Amino acid sequence: MNQIFALVDCNNFYASCERVFDPSLQRRPVVVLSNNDGCIVARSNEAKVLGIGMGTPYFKAKDVIEKNRIAVFSSNYTLYADMSNRVMQTLCGFTPNMEIYSIDEAFLALDGIHENLDRYGREIRKRVLQWTGLPVSVGIARTKTLAKIANHLAKKSLKANGVLDLTQNTYIDLALERTPVEEVWGVGRRIAAKLQKQGIVNARQLAQMDTGWIQKTFSIMTVKTVLELRGQPCFDLEEVPEPNQNITVSRSFGQEIESIDELHQSLCSYVSRAAEKLRKQGLCVQGLTAFAMSNRFHTETAYFNSGSVIFDTATESSLELVQAIGPLTQRIYRDKVKFKKAGVILSQLVPRDKVQLNLFDNRLNRDRDKVLMQTLDKINRRGKQVYFASEGVVQPWKTKFERKSNYYTTRWDELVKVC
DNA sequence: TCTGGGGTCCTAGGACCC
DNA sequence: TCTGGGGTCCTAGGACCC
Helix, strand or coil: CCCCEEEEEECCHHHHHHHHCCHHHCCCCEEEECHHHCEEEEECHHHHHCCCCCCCEHHHHHHHHHHCCCEEECCCHHHHHHHHHHHHHHHHCCCCCEEEEECCEEEEECCCCCCCHHHHHHHHHHHHHHHHCCCEEEEEECCHHHHHHHHHHHHHCCCCCCEEECCCHHHHHHHHHCCEHHHCCCCCHHHHHHHHHCCCCEHHHHHCCCHHHHHHHCCHHHHHHHHHHCCCCCCCCCCCCCCCCCEEEEEEEEEEECCHHHHHHHHHHHHHHHHHHHHHCCEEEEEEEEEEEECCCCHHHCCEEEEEEEEEEEECCHHHHHHHHHHHHHHHCCCCCCEEEEEEEEEEEEEHHHCCCCCCCCCCCHHHHHHHHHHHHHHHHCCCCCCCHHHCCCCCCCCCCCCCCCCCCCCHHHCCCCC
16 A cells, blocks of 8 residues: 655644734744743744854844844743644544644545645645644655655745645655755764765755664664655655553753752652653553752753652542652652752553553542542632642742733633734 | 753673573 | 583663654
């Protein structure tokens, strides 16, 4: 079966989401910041032209930002998740065979489409823009890796104007030649540097490399990448997502903390958030790790510590997890350290209905816990926050979001008003 | 002064066993 | 006390993705 993949990718997703609900941003450059307003993680095209790089620390770009009246936003994940859903719903209308690859991208199987693929891609683009207000680019090819490349070029090239069909062999070589090796999906900084040292600077050269040498020098993953560049599919559409193997919740603090109480509060807060995610996926957890660290950029005072517990019986109870945080905090805390970041990792996850019961399970009230958690989740789903006292009330460590836009789509009092 | 978060997969090397 | 090799399992660390 000859497969055809379309990669649909939202342009500058977070920045575009902000624009949808604020027309005054239409011609202004826009950037969106990471958690804690730390780095720039999304830029409108105008901001890119001004030379603002992906991942630039906000404070380093402040001069350019002020000089050019760039609009700055903290991340508004609630808004972006909602907009992402709308995009994915729209794409569903084109094919049921779809893989949601990330918050702003999806692979679509276009095998059965008999009409002109370029025209079909333009129809996708038009409808998503019309229904959601978000601009997307569409790359079409016979492997996922080539679809990624087609998508890149569709974004960059004026002639392509948002859609590029690379299913015809005639154009593939040219497209590969125009793609720097570091832009190939699966080739990161390290592998790119090594390849460039060998004189391999574009995707076309990479496609021609001996796979034996690639396997020896890198790994089986890079071999697959090379084969995909040659048009030989190695990665399938993954329509049903695999369940998570880990759930992590970690944050940088709004300000550094030194007291064990505050560290404990933050970890309790993160673990209860992680437990929510856990229950939402119908999973229980057996391994819990907590970690805390100082500012990683101050290498001379660097501190990192972590501790783990294994539960005898896998649990989904926030109560049990929060209780376990106490001793873990004791273990990883150290006097006089300025903590900048902490987090928890849930590992050894098992589906709720496959939990092995332990003969010596001595935790009482497991059933009562279960009902309590259901109630807790139900209340918090409606927006009202119920949380553990151990998470603290003042929370001076809380992550900063000082320039967040409104929850335009999920809160009645923050809807856009048309006057 | 200010520098994100959440994932996956692969490999090398150590521990352990026979 | 010394000697060897092969297999498996686990973990830490590296590399990648968005």
